Amino acid sequence: MMFSLAASHAKGKLATDKIFGASAAAGKAVAQYGKENVVNATIGAILDDQERLICLPTVETVYRGIPMNEVINYAPIAGLPDFLEAAVDVCCGSHRPDAYIRAVATAGGSGVIHHAIWNYSEIGDTVLTADWYWGPYKVLCEDALRKLDTYALFDEQQAFNVAAFETKVKSLLSKQDSLLIIINTPAHNPTGYSLTDAEWDSVLNVCKDSAKVGSKRIVVLVDVAYMDYAGEKDACRSFLRKFGGLPQNILTVLAFSMSKGYTMYGQRTGAMIGVSSSQDVIREFEAINQYTSRATWSNINRGCMRLLATIHQDKLLSAQLEQEREVLYRMIRDRAEIFMAEASNVELKMLPYVAGFFLSVPAKNTDAVCDELHNDNIFAVPLAKGVRIAVCAVPALKIKGMAAKVKRAIDIV
Ligand code: PLP
Known part of the structure; x- marks a missing residue:
């Protein structure tokens, strides 16, 4: 030994x-x-x-033009306000859900997953994702003393397996009061699959049905790490609108990452975007996740946040x-x-x-x-x-x- x-x-x-x-x-x-x-x-x-x-190229040019004191300085724990605004805008595009929406800066998409597990699942509980999944989901769950369970992603027609999803959601919610569900779409790693809008309707119907028991809490974490390479910008964001008007015991969290969309993999910049019909839930979302940032990495990369804000504020760029x-x-x-x-x-x-x-x-x-x-x-x-x-x-x-x-x-x- x-x-x-x-x-x-x-x-x-x-x-x-x-x-x-x-x-x-x-x-x-x-x-x-x-x-x-x-x-x-x-x-x-x-x-x-x-x-x-x-x-x-635009990322490189803008990044090299950022003043040194912006690159090296600390940033607010929650993130630079114009970065957070930009993150919500670029992530949602013209399909911003009709809901309360707030963002908290994170160390990439991994940071979002980390915080969501910590703050929206109980220690010892099980988090749910598809059987084809990005390996670190399991590491993130297990390091935080949670388990990860899976449903079969595809049915026989190679479409999203709603029946398998529903069975697992219901079974886990019969054993625990809250459930964190991680869905990586569009342009899923490792298969390249994107849920259709109709499949999203089915997913949300299962969630809404399960949320009828008011004591149950469901958090849908949508890992959109590859959204910028998922196809036509507008079409691959249309599902986002569906997160408006959900019951208040369902929270959606979008995992925005600059790793792929801005080719800034090592710069560790992202944001968790909370979408809820309850102002209380969103206020709590901001408070508890900032707290976890303070307790995990403090603030994140200021230069990279400035980069996003600069590009976003300039239509030409x-x-x-x-x-x-x-x-x-x-x-x-x-x-x-x-x-x-x-x-x-x-x-x-x-x-x-x-x-x-x-x-x-x-x-x-x-x-x-x-x-x-x-x-x-x-x-x-x-x-x-x-x-x-x-x-x-x-x-x-x-x-x-x-x-x-x-x-x-x-x-x-
Ligand atoms: N989600 C998926 C499915 C990924 O493949 C990755 C990176 O490889 C991420 C999230 C997170 O990336 P990052 O933490 O660099 O933003």
């Missing part, structure tokens, strides 16, 4: 995530065989066709940024389309991809499938139920032929 000084709740924790493991293996292959001979589909960031990390994003969106979409067309040709089963950084192929023994792919110098992330391929990071030329190799690896294993 290893000698340990850790408190009982911390003992044995080790953040070895599959993504880091896969990307380390890819790095080793690059060193051995050269970058041109390796397909690294593990990276969750946009790389150009020369495999260089891309920064949106905003339009320019949107154009630049559009180019990246098309680049990623073109790569995914190559993979999907080839997958269909070789009869490789895929999950329904709509948009976003990743697509997924269902498989068993995913570690073995990924190991088999290493023989072709292809590196992807093995998940519990499939293999995740980061189309955001692989040039179109290297995507060509990949589906057939994935199919072969699955057939061999």
Whole structure:
């Protein structure tokens, strides 16, 4: 037994995530065989066709122009007021829900998830998400002494599985008085799926039905980390309007992040946006989440908050940024389309991809499938139920032929 000084709740924790493991293996292959001979589909960031990390040009120009004292200074714990206003505006676009809305600055989207778990689920309770989910959801829950349970994301028609969702919501609410539900859409990680507006209606009907018992509390956390690459700006935000007029025992929290939408991954800037029909709930939302920020990281990155506010206040800069994003969106979409067309040709089963950084192929023994792919110098992330391929990071030329190799690896294993 290893000698340990850790408190009982911390003992044995080790953040070895599959993504880091896969990307380390890819790095080793690059060193051995050269970058041109390796397909690294593990990276969750946009790389150009020369495999260089891309920064949106407008973001770079504006960021470099921010005065040094704005970059280095502390910020208010709640966030700079014009940043918070900008975050709500850019997140909701023309589909701002008719409700009380307030934002609190967070260390990226991860910060939103952290605070939501801490402040809207009881210690020991279970948080709910789909069976295809971003691994850190579980780490965030377990570190905060909560559990994570899942429902099957897709039904047989590869549409959102409302029945599975409803069964889990009802069963958890028969055991606990509050339920935090995390839904990652549009452009879900790891599948690229986006809930349709009709599917959102079904989700909210289940929530409203469960909330008829007034003592129950439901918080729907919508993780919109990839929304800026989910398709046409207006169309992929239309579901947001549905969060207006909900019963006061349902709170919606939007997890706004600048990591992908502004290519500021490491700058750790985001905001939790609370949407409620109750002013009390929203006042409480601001108070308790600011308190948790104070207790977790204090204030966040002032320079990056200034960046968002500056772009938002200038129509020209905003339009320019949107154009630049559009180019990246098309680049990623073109790569995914190559993979999907080839997958269909070789009869490789895929999950329904709509948009976003990743697509997924269902498989068993995913570690073995990924190991088999290493023989072709292809590196992807093995998940519990499939293999995740980061189309955001692989040039179109290297995507060509990949589906057939994935199919072969699955057939061999
Ligand atoms: N949600 C999902 C599904 C993600 O994939 C990520 C980042 O990879 C995030 C949230 C949060 O990112 P960040 O904390 O950098 O904003």
